[in-house]
Amino acid sequence: MDSQVTRREVLKKGLIGAAGLTVLPSVIAACSTSSATTAPTAAAATQAPAATPTPNANILTGKLTLGNNHSDASDLKGVNAINDAFKALTTLAVTTNTVDHNTFQDQINNYLGATPDDVFFWFSGYRMRFFADKGLATAIDDTWAKVSSNFTAGFANAVVGNDKKVYGIPVDYYPWCVFYRKTLFADKKYTIPATWDDLITLCKKMQTDGLTPIAFSDKDGWPAMGTFDILNLRMNGYDFHVGLMTGAQKWTDPKVTAVFQKWATLIPFYTHGYAGLTWQQACDTLVRKTAGLFFLGLFMTGEVATVDATASADIDFFPFPFMGNSFDAEQALDAPIDIAMISAKSPNLAADLVNAKAYMEFWAKGSTQLLMYQANNGFIPTASDADTTKFDVLTQKAVQIVSKAQKITQFLDRDTRPDFAGANAMQSFLLNFLNAPTQDLAKLQASIQAFWDALPVYAGN
Amino acid sequence: MSVTVMAGQRTAHNVARRRLSRGALYVFLTVLALIFLWPLLYAAYTSLRPYGEVVANPNGFFSTPATLNLNNYFFVWNGGNYPQFYLNTALITIPAVILTLWISSMVAFTISRFNWGFNMLVLMIFTAGNLLPPQVIIVPLYRLYNLIPVPAPLSDNGLMYDQIIGLILIHTTFQTGFCSFVLSNYMKTLSKELVEAAMIDGAGVFTIYARVIMPLVRPALAALGTLLFVWIYNDFFWSVMLFKSGDKRPITAALNNLQGTFFTDPTVVAAGSLMAAIPTIVLYLILQRYFISGLTLGSAKG
Structure with a gap:
């Protein structure tokens, strides 16, 4: 009998706690609806290819989505810093879809074959060529032509597909x-x-x-x-x-x-x-x-x-x-190299391609890669113009x-x-x-x- | 006289024996409970410790603590973006439970109250669908989800794939079979006279469903609701397969966020796992009466 009473008391306390819980989601819902309504990306597909380059500025219009596997807190900070810098330069806000590194890797086949984001992070070498061969990546030879002088031969080789086209920008590596x-x-x-x-x-x-x-x-x-x-x-x-x-x-x-x-x-x-x-x-x-x-x-x-x-x-x-x-x-x-790539099946790619290529070009700069390095010194910049004086002792040695x-x-x-x-x-x-x-x-x-x-x-x- | 003495001795003896066996039972149950709780308690203990301290100690996770604090929980709540993922789970689980109960109660009502020849067949199909492991249909389902158009307010990419509505529907689909089975068995136990009386009073089919049957099956709905909540809440498979957006996934799939690219902090993972488990534990404590009755629900036909 006694035990019955105490259990009821536990239940009562539990009920009070549950009442608190049922209130909580509605509060959270109230906070986050605004951010949820800004997320949709489908609208871009219906818009005309908006990024007609203006003669004297880097201003970009339209949208750009990024599939980001840099999910560790520090890495995410680096990606956000780079997106902020990109926005400051072009006024274009990048919609980032962050998925934890391991799940992103497990899902990559599904992801690239369905409705991927415009730009995504991946690995160079066989893993890049594999998806390029399957027609799931977009070649970026025109972008590469503009930035190739910023990379040594070792990095340049790492982003060439079996069809001799370039499919990625090397963004970091570690030995x-x-x-x-x-x-x-x-x-x-x-x-x-x-x-x-x-x-x-x-x-x-x-x-x-x-x-x-x-x-x-x-x-x-x-x-x-x-x-x-x-x-x-x-x-x-x-x-x-x-x-x-x-x-x-x-x-x-x-x-x-x-x-x-x-x-x-x-x-x-x-x-x-x-x-x-x-x-x-x-x-x-x-x-x-x-x-x-x-x-x-x-x-x-x-x-x-x-x-x-x-x-x-x-x-x-x-x-x-x-x-x-x-x-x-x-x-x-x-010395594995991480790269940024442009997907092939992104539903918005036709409208976003100019933006995506501008974003790739931005990642090819030493100053951009340095932002990532500053967030996590495991990401050693690949660009030749990266300011090596900002590297710590170990990184300099690695380089x-x-x-x-x-x-x-x-x-x-x-x-x-x-x-x-x-x-x-x-x-x-x-x-x-x-x-x-x-x-x-x-x-x-x-x-x-x-x-x-x-x-x-x-x-x- | 000697008989009463003997009886007295015997009762004393019996009492002592009963106490002994009672004591043994308690020891046994306590040990068993500890074995069951051990992983949970160990995770709770680990979650309170800073990783650096654990590693610095040669005994690692088996060492005694110098510091115990809630920092890992704060880290998970803020850094792991948990409020968002709790909300996602709620947005999937609550509509899915309501929708499942609503649809399956209508199926059960039809099957149990009206006889149109192939009731049994319909019920068997519903239940047989439940025996199919979800993994079997994932590839076609995944392709279908990428083809089915869904209009704007429900979907931000025009598809069923990567949408909360898609998850709600697949959960509803998979749970409706079992719920229909249980609810129809429960409804069969209700007396037919009630429905007949209502019909004589001029009530239509929907009135009978809504105002006669539904109030009577409330205990069954509560039990099923509890079970459904726990099942859908714990889902990992669908949410990993049918979402590509990291910020739409429910809390079970989002637990992976706590694993780093190279580096994983087990104390943080322990804290995150416990936090993900809390809603189901709380719900169980509140509704355990229904939970237990849910397990035997519909097992006996009246």
């Missing part, structure tokens, strides 16, 4: 390097390894000092790809790597065996239980100085800053050690390393077809290898090649 803590290296009198042998010596020394020599994780599936890429680039060179990614070379090649064998010698130095760790957890061991080295993209500095802001200034990096062969001169590395590189690759999952890079394909093959590095490699390589051969024929490439 993959080996990270370490300066104070740890100073305390233990470690030196930066320039060659593979130096690296192994250093790892052994770290092990005797009670450290995990190399922080490693592969729960996310993709981190291991970075190591495969760099080993393959260092041992077999850029041309072989690209050939392997596009199917011109075979996975059963003894050169691939050599990569796996080399990799196997590195695995004893990895974090224990890496298959179950996320990259953030691996990164944290570097921050706490229980691990000595960490091979990842420059974006890892974001995690460091969140975990321990004081450690940020103590982070430094160097390019992956060299093998002492003819490919050392290439100084190749993974230096990348500019020295004769060859740049995108990253395994951006350089090959998506159905080959996925969780049931390369990700699981690499995990399989990591779980048993001493296994019959010929068998593993044969199964990778068999998987590739079984993929449906895709005309592009």
